Amino acid sequence: MHDRLPDSVRVERDGPLVRTVGFGNRGFVEYRDLAGLEEKELDSLIARQVQVFGERGEAFEWKLHGHDRPADLPERLRAAGFVPEETETVVIGPVKTVAAEPSLPDGVVIREVRERGGFTRIAQLEESVWDEDHSWVDDLAEERAADPEGLRVFLAEAGDLAVCAGWVRFPSATEFVTFWGGATLAAWRGRGIYRALVAHRAKLAAERGRRYIEVDASDDSRPILERLGFVAVTTTTPYVWSPPDRLRTG
Numbered sequence: 001m002h003d004r005l006p007d008s009v010r011v012e013r014d015g016p017l018v019r020t021v022g023f024g025n026r027g028f029v030e031y032r033d034l035a036g037l038e039e040k041e042l043d044s045l046i047a048r049q050v051q052v053f054g055e056r057g058e059a060f061e062w063k064l065h066g067h068d069r070p071a072d073l074p075e076r077l078r079a080a081g082f083v084p085e086e087t088e089t090v091v092i093g094p095v096k097t098v099a100a101e102p103s104l105p106d107g108v109v110i111r112e113v114r115e116r117g118g119f120t121r122i123a124q125l126e127e128s129v130w131d132e133d134h135s136w137v138d139d140l141a142e143e144r145a146a147d148p149e150g151l152r153v154f155l156a157e158a159g160d161l162a163v164c165a166g167w168v169r170f171p172s173a174t175e176f177v178t179f180w181g182g183a184t185l186a187a188w189r190g191r192g193i194y195r196a197l198v199a200h201r202a203k204l205a206a207e208r209g210r211r212y213i214e215v216d217a218s219d220d221s222r223p224i225l226e227r228l229g230f231v232a233v234t235t236t237t238p239y240v241w242s243p244p245d246r247l248r249t250g
Contacts, residue, residue, distance in 0.1 A: 004147040015045060019052065024139030026240070027053055027060035038070050046080045050241055059242040065090070066235035074239070082239040088216040093230035095177075095213055099206040102196035104156070108163065110200050113153040116141060122155065122181075125162045129183040140167070152204060156184075156193050163188040166197040168204065175211040177201075182221055194224060 005011065008022045016035040020028040029049055037045060046062075053060045062077055064084075074084070102110060113119060123137035144151045149170065156164040166181040179201055182194050202213060216236050217225055226232070 004150065006142040006146045008142070014048060017045065017049070019049065021052070021056060021058065021060075023143075024136050025059065026136070027056075027058050029060060029062045034069065034073075042070070042073070043076060043080075046076060050080055053241065054243060057243050057245070059240060062239040062241070064237045064239050066237075074237075077239045080241070082241045085238040085240060086218075087235050087237040088218055089222050089232050090234045090236050091215050091217050091222060091225050091230035091232050093202075093213045093215075093225065093228060095202050095205045095211055097229045098198060098213060099202035100199040101203070102200045103192060104196045105158075105191045105193065108156055108158050108191075108193060108196075110154055110156050110197065113155055113165075114144075114148075118153070118155060121162045122153070122165045125155075125165055125185065126181075126183050128185060152201070154197060154200060156197055158188070161185075164193045164197055166194075166201060168201040170205075170208065170210070176214050177205040177210045177212075179213055179215045194221070195228065198225070198228065 006023075010021050012019045012021065016031045016033060016037070018030050020030075034042065034045075049060065049062070062082060064074065064077065078084075104110065113122065119137050119141040122140070123134045126134040126137065140151070140153065144153060150172075151167060151169050153167040154165065155162050162185075164182065164184040166179060169178045169180065171178065179198065182197065184194050205213060213230070215221070215225060215230065217230075222232070
């Protein structure tokens with residue numbers, strides 16, 4: 001969790017849950033575990049989250065891990081109107097073995113993004129790769145503005161062309177950092193740019209005394225990260241609830 005958040009963002013606790021509201025177009029629900037809640041108590045907890053976000057007209061993500069209990073939690077979330085998105089693999093790697101001077105193709109450089117225009121270029125890059133709206137990158141800019149040391153954002157560029165982007169978060173009171181992004185333009189894949197961005201961010205993590213890196217890895221990223229020494233520990237699946245009006249129009 002950041003020490004400082006944008007003024008629009010509010011973090012709340014509800015039993016074992018940490019609920020984040022007001023963060024762009026999607027809120028979040030996270031937890032270490034569900035404290036043994038089952039059946040009616042669990043359904044009530046889920047229903048309260050739907051009520052809170054429903055009153056705000058805000059979609060939200062329940063971050064489900066493969067080791068979460070009870071075993072029927074996915075079915076209970078579906079019954080409450082949640083829709084699962086693509087499953088990713090949570091991998092963890094030691095900073096000291098991943099951190100290195102990045103090796104980049106000729107003509108490609110890594111620079112840190114601080115200005116609004118850089119975030120616009122990240123959104124354009126992400127939309128080119130995924131062919132879907134990435135206006136949420138504006139929220140990334142707001143997050144960095146609120147806590148510039150808690151979030152560091154980087155672009156790999158070939159001249160004026162943004163070819164890959166990645167960012168690192170420094171949660172408070174932990175030895176971990178978390179890596180995000182990594183989308184690379186199709187024509188620039190296979191040249192080591194993604195690996196270079198991983199090494200660059202790991203080097204920064206080492207300088208700040210962090211010991212471990214956590215990544216929610218896609219099927220494309222996981223083999224690269226495992227070759228760098230990351231180990232799979234569980235899976236994560238976003239279960240997303242959307243307000244009925246957004247379901248009808250989106």
